[in-house]
Amino acid sequence: MYCPYCKSKTTGKLGTDHYYCWDCFVEWTVEEGEYTLYQVEEDGTLCCLDDLFGKQWYLEEG
Template identity: 55%
Template structure:
């Protein structure tokens, strides 16, 4: 089961083929090659990468 790397929450919704949303801390995640790309949604709807806040190990899928 997918867990949020930010809050470790399980309240994750699927919003696209490879895209997920954490309803606890409101970040978007994209699954690519067994690794998560983590994004913050800005007020204008654009995405800002949060990958630099997490190690590759923290973003790795089980």
């Protein structure tokens, strides 16, 4: 599995359809083929980045 954000291969699976990247420190989920990207805050909470990147940001990359 590659990170959809930085394309790194140093990723891990946290749960069903939930992943983490050890290079850029983001988490993401995959539901029905759609990615949702999260920033991990200092206190461990997740902040959804859909507002920043848009819902289908991964389709716009070339």
